[in-house]
Amino acid sequence: MKKTIAILALLALACFMVFAGGDDEKSSTPASSGEKITLTVWGSQEDQAMLKEMCNAYAAANPDKSYKFLYGVQSESDAADKVLNDPESGPDVFAFASDQINKLIQAGALARVGGSILEDIKASNSPESIDAATVTISGEERTYAFPMTGDNTYFLYYDSRELSAEDVKSLDKMLSVAAAKGKQIAFKLYDDGWYLSSFFFADSDLYYKVTYSDDLTESAVSINYDSAKGLDVMKALRGYFANSALSANVDDSKIIAGIQSGTIIAAVSGTWNKTAIQDVWGDNMAVAVLPTATIGGKQILLNGYFGYKLIGVNGYSQNKAEALKLAQWLTNEQNQLKRFQVRGFGPTNTVVKASKEIQNDAVISVVLKQSEYFRTQKGVPGAYWTPMASLTKQFVDVDPMTLSDADLQALLDSLCAQVRK
C-alpha cells in the first residue's frame, strides 16, 4: 500500500513538473476577415497611456475590422534585448533604439518594409531618420522600421543665472566660471563611451568604419583613434579630467542630486532629464548645443551621437500586414505631434518638425539643430562600447597629470586593437 502511494506521489510530481514547464507557443492561425485581430504592442512604462490612446484611435479609424491589443511594458533601450531572447514569441509591434537595428535584422526579428508603406514613410520623414532605419544588404537599400522620434542625443543644460549664453560656447570658459564660483559642470566622460565619443567626433579626421557582409556581420573594422590626432584628444581629456570643476564620474541621479544641491550649474544630458532639471531651475533652465573644447591647441566644436527611436514589426508576426499598418499609424504625422505634446519627444516627420510649436520649443529646437551635424548612431563596431567606457578609467583612478603621453598612447593602442577586425 505504502509503495503504491509512493509511486502515485512520484507520478503526481512528474505530471506537475511537465505542466509547470508548460508550452507557451502562440496559436498560429492567421486572422481572416471578420475575426478578431490580436496585436501585441510594447512600449515604455511612461508611454503606456498614450500608446493605448493611439491604438484605440487606430481601431476607431478602421471600423471594418475588430482589433484586440495586448500591451507590454518594455523600455526602448531593453526592447531589442528582450525580443532577441526569443524573436518567434516576441511582440508584433515594438519600439527600439536605432543602434540596435543590425542585431534585430540579423535575428530576423524585423519585418522588411516595402511597397506603398515604404513610399509613404520616405515621403513624410527626414532622410536621416529613414537612413537610421535602413541597411545595405547585397548592394540594396532595405528599410526595416518606422522612424518614431529623433532626439536620442545629448546637449547642454545650464542655469542662466550662473552662466551666460556667451559662456556656454566654450567648455574652457564654462569651467573657469564654475571654478571661480566653486561649482561644477557635469559631463559623463567617465565609464561611458557614448558621451566620450563627442571628443573624438569633434575632429573630423578621427573615424571608425565597419564593413558589413551580406548577413550584417562585421567583416572588417577600421579605427584611427590611435593616430596623432587621437593622442591630442586624449591629452585634452587629461587636462579636463584634472580640472576639479569638471564632474565626469556622474550618472543621471548624481546630476539631478548635484543640481538640487546647487553644486552643478551646467550638465550635458538628454531630453529624458528635461522635466527633472526644469523642476529645480524653472524658467532659468536654458539649453545650448555642445560647446567647443581645446583639442590640439585649437577650439573645436564638440560633436556627438544622434540616435532615433524606431518602431518595428516582428518578422515572425502572424499578422504582419496588420502590424505594419499599425506601426505606420503609430508613427504618422498626427501621432508624432501627439508624442511631442504629451511627452516632449522630438519628431522625425518633416511637417511636424517645421511646425511653429516645435520651433518655439527651446530643447527640441536645439536637438534638431544638432541633428544636422551630429553623427547618426549607426554602424558602430560591436566591440566599441566596452573598451571605450574603460578608456578614461585611469584619469579617475590616479591623478591624470601623472599619466605620460606614452601611457595615453598605450590606452589608445589597446582600444584600437580591441575594436579593429
Next chain:
Amino acid sequence: MDKNNYFLMNPFQKFFYKVGKAITGFPSALGRFFCMLGRGIVNLFKGIGRAIKDYFVGFAKGNALTKGSYAIMGLGHMGRGQAAKGVIYLLIEVLFVLYMVFFGAPYLGKFFYGFFNKGTVGITETADFWNDDLGIYEKVVGDNSFKIILYGILTIFMIIFFLAIYHRSLKESRELEDIVKDGKKAVSFRKEAGELMNEKFHIPLLSLPMLGLFVFTVVPLVTMIVIAFTNYDASTEVPQHLFRWVGFENFRDIFGGNSALSGTFLRVLGWTLVWAFFATFSNYFGGMIVALLINKKGIKCKKLFRTIFVMTIAVPQFVSLMIVSKMLAAGDSMEMSGIITQILYKLFGFQLKFGINITHTRVAIILVNMWIGIPYSMLICSGILMNIPADLYESARIDGAGPVKTFVKITLPYMLFVTGPYLITTFIGNINNFNVIYLLSGGGPGDLLKYTSGAKGTDLLITWLYKLSLGIDRNYKLASVIGILVFIISATFSLLVYNKSSAVKKEDQFQ
C-alpha cells in the same frame, strides 16, 4: 621525512608540512582520478564488445524463434508463453520505428549533415519574399539549427535506450530458449510484474526521477556542451540563420589562439579562484568565531545577538547589496560619494575608490560578502558547537589545555570533520556566486589594458558568462565554452577534495 621528525616539529611546521603534502599530492591524486575515469571508459567499451559478440553468436546458435526475434522484437517471448511481455517489446519496437521515421531521422540527418566537414547545422535557410497581394515582405522559415541540435541529441539518446532494450529482449529470448529446452516453464507475466512491486521495487520507484533527470538535466546539458562546438552567436541567430560546426575553434581561441581573449580568461579565472578562496574561508572562520563568542558561557542575551546577525539574511540581497553599493560609491567629490566612503575619508583620510580602482573594489567586495555570509555559517556552526560533548572540554581543561589549544585540538577538528563537505559546496558555490558580484560592482571597473570581450576587473567567470550570453553580442558559443570549463574545474576540484576529506575517509569513526 619519517614519522619521528614530524612529531618534533612545532605546530606551524606541521601545518606547512601538511599543506605542502597536499600540494605535492595533488598531481598524483589528479592522475588517479583520470586513471579511474579511463578504467571506467575501457570497461564500458568492453561491455559493448561483449554485447556485440553475444549478438552474433546468439543469432548463429539460436533456433527459428530466437532468430525471428532479431527482426521482430518479442517474437521469442510470444512463442514461449510470455505473450504479454512479447507484445510490450513489439509495441516498443513499433513506437521506436514510428518515432524515427516521422521525427528522429530527419533531425538526425540534419544534425550530422555538416558534422564532419564543419558545415551548417541544417540545410534550408530562412528567406524573405515579396507578397504583392498584401504589399508586404513575408518570411519562409527554414531549418532551426538549435532545434536540430536539441532533437538530434534527443534522438541519439532514444537510439541508445532502444538498443539497450533491444539487447535485453534478445538476451531474454536466448535464455527463454534454454529454459524451454530444459523442459521448464517460463516465468509468468503476472509474477514478473509482482516482482516489480517487491524485490525490484527500486525500478518503479526510481524510473520517474531518472526520467525527470534525463529530460530536464541531461538533454539540456549535453545540448549546451554541443553548442561550444558551433559558431552560435548574434550573427547566426536562429531561425533566421543556420549556424556551423566549427570543431575545437572556440576552445583554441580561449587557450591561446586569440591571445587577448586567453589573457582575459586567465585573469578572470585567477580572480574567480582568489575570490572563492577568500569568500569561503573568511565566512567560515568568521562564522565560527562569532558562534563561539555567542556560545561562550556568561554571554547574556544570546538569542538577541543571534537574531541581530540573522537579520541580514531576512533582507533580500537584491535590496541590501544595491544599498551597500550606493553606500560605497565613489564620486568626483566627497559630497557625491557614498556614506561609508565619506566616513572612511573623514576618520582615516583613506580614499576608497570603489568601482574605480580594481584592488579597492575587490577588497571591498570580499568584506561586504563577509557581512552577508557570516550569519549563515554562524547558524550552522552554533548547531554543531552545541553538539560537541562537554566532557571533552572538561577533560582538556583538567589536563591543563588553554582556550587556544582546545580550539585547535577539539573544536576545529570536530568542525572540519562535520563541515568538510559543506566547505566544498560553499567553495564551488562561491566560484559561481553571481549575486554578490553582479549587484555590488556589476563586474566593474574595467581595465582597457588587461581585459577584452566585455570582461571587467571584478568579473567572475559566471558574471562574464552572463554578459557574453545575454549581452548584445549573444556570444553563446564562448559562453558555452566557459560553462564547460567552470564545470570541469568545479567537478575535478570537488571530487578530489571530497574524496580526501576526513568525512569520507573516516566515515565509520563519526562520534
